[in-house]
Amino acid sequence: MTTLHMSHTYETDSGLVHISPPDVTLLHTVGRRERTRMLEQYVREELGRILGIEPHRVDTTGRPMGCLGIGSISGIELQYRMEAVLGVDLNLQRLLTANSAQELIECLVGQFGPESHLHGAAVPA
Amino acid sequence: MTTTTLRPATRPTVNHLGLPDADFTLSPDRVDLWLVRRPTGADAEALAVAELDAEERKRTDAFIRRSDGMLYAAAHVAVRRLLGRYTATLPQDVRFMREPCPGCGEPHGRPAMSPPPPPLHYSLSHSGGVALVGVGTVPLGVDVEKLPGVETVDICSKALHPDEQLEIARAAAGEARRQLFGQIWTRKEAFLKGLGTGLSRSPAEDYLGTDHDRHPDDWTMVGIPADTSHAAAVAVAGPAPAVVDVRWVPDSWLAAGGSVCGASAPWPDRTPLAS
Numbered sequence: 001m002t003t004l005h006m007s008h009t010y011e012t013d014s015g016l017v018h019i020s021p022p023d024v025t026l027l028h029t030v031g032r033r034e035r036t037r038m039l040e041q042y043v044r045e046e047l048g049r050i051l052g053i054e055p056h057r058v059d060t061t062g063r064p065m066g067c068l069g070i071g072s073i074s075g076i077e078l079q080y081r082m083e084a085v086l087g088v089d090l091n092l093q094r095l096l097t098a099n100s101a102q103e104l105i106e107c108l109v110g111q112f113g114p115e116s117h118l119h120g121a122a123v124p125a
Numbered sequence: 126m127t128t129t130t131l132r133p134a135t136r137p138t139v140n141h142l143g144l145p146d147a148d149f150t151l152s153p154d155r156v157d158l159w160l161v162r163r164p165t166g167a168d169a170e171a172l173a174v175a176e177l178d179a180e181e182r183k184r185t186d187a188f189i190r191r192s193d194g195m196l197y198a199a200a201h202v203a204v205r206r207l208l209g210r211y212t213a214t215l216p217q218d219v220r221f222m223r224e225p226c227p228g229c230g231e232p233h234g235r236p237a238m239s240p241p242p243p244p245l246h247y248s249l250s251h252s253g254g255v256a257l258v259g260v261g262t263v264p265l266g267v268d269v270e271k272l273p274g275v276e277t278v279d280i281c282s283k284a285l286h287p288d289e290q291l292e293i294a295r296a297a298a299g300e301a302r303r304q305l306f307g308q309i310w311t312r313k314e315a316f317l318k319g320l321g322t323g324l325s326r327s328p329a330e331d332y333l334g335t336d337h338d339r340h341p342d343d344w345t346m347v348g349i350p351a352d353t354s355h356a357a358a359v360a361v362a363g364p365a366p367a368v369v370d371v372r373w374v375p376d377s378w379l380a381a382g383g384s385v386c387g388a389s390a391p392w393p394d395r396t397p398l399a400s
Binding site for chain 2: 006007051059062063064067068069071072073074075076077079080081092093096
């Protein structure tokens with residue numbers, strides 16, 4: 001895996017936000033509900049970093065990625081950051097055209113559950 | 126007229142200062158590029174959003190940042206008015222379609238006017254407060270990007286062709302590296318949009334680095350002067366056009382009740398900088 005220098009904080013108008021990448025080992029062992037919660041929080045933090053807003057203000061359900069402000073370069077940044085932290089592969093085109101961040105979260109959730117072992121490496125790349 | 130000759134005899138001449146007013150004709154020897162700045166204040170209030178169709182208005186309202194929605198709306202008003210002027214069509218009557226994707230044949234390839242008005246081809250890009258519209262007689266793609274920060278450049282460079290990565294790594298850290306990344310990336314995305322694949326084709330597959338002689342055959346990539354915080358480029362299919370004319374669209378051209386003007390148009394007061 002490519003090693004990248006990535007900061008774990010970013011600034012918003014309301015102050016500094018600390019990003020807490022989820023424990024990948026834990027993601028494989030917790031139940032689906034907890035896994036979803038952990039990954040949603042992480043996706044909110046990464047999107048918040050790109051948008052310059054606090055994680056709780058990120059709309060994960062009502063807007064396509066483009067309307068969140070994710071363009072080609074920020075999409076690649078998001079892809080590489082999440083791949084490096086989570087050890088998964090993400091399809092850039094699908095990430096950019098997702099109808100909402102929730103689609104991305106569900107894609108990630110599916111890669112850490114028992115179903116991913118049943119179906120081999122369930123990598124949507 | 127000020128010209129920037131990028132490579133005599135084999136590269137187009139890029140005209141961007143002191144150009145005469147556009148006559149809105151099409152020529153195989155020329156590509157027209159139009160830069161649009163996000164309107165603010167009274168210009169934003171006056172923007173002719175009523176000319177957008179329902180889908181465009183819905184998307185305008187869907188942006189989480191109002192400024193992004195305003196740029197999207199201005200870009201699409203500009204596209205409708207400019208293409209309308211080239212084709213003698215009312216802006217609100219301009220219809221769009223997607224050409225077949227060259228990869229799978231599905232209708233998500235290059236955007237085009239519907240029905241296609243041969244030989245007009247166009248492309249649109251917007252980023253960070255600036256939009257770019259390209260119009261020509263052959264397939265083309267345009268891209269404009271706000272220059273990303275240093276950490277973003279380091280991360281996103283990994284997605285590029287290995288030789289492009291080397292060139293970026295060799296550039297001086299900081300501003301020079303950001304500029305070079307912006308130039309390479311906009312050439313890359315303009316090319317992929319011109320092909321019609323977009324980013325479904327890997328950004329690592331094609332070389333669009335500093336050596337123009339190694340660029341993909343049958344395409345001409347040209348860096349475009351935008352402003353100090355953006356990089357921009359156009360990719361043109363086939364033999365290189367003789368000239369690329371770059372103009373800023375005056376805000377007044379996008380206002381309700383206004384129109385895209387020719388010789389009588391007020392000249393934009395924003396002077397673009399050479400890239």
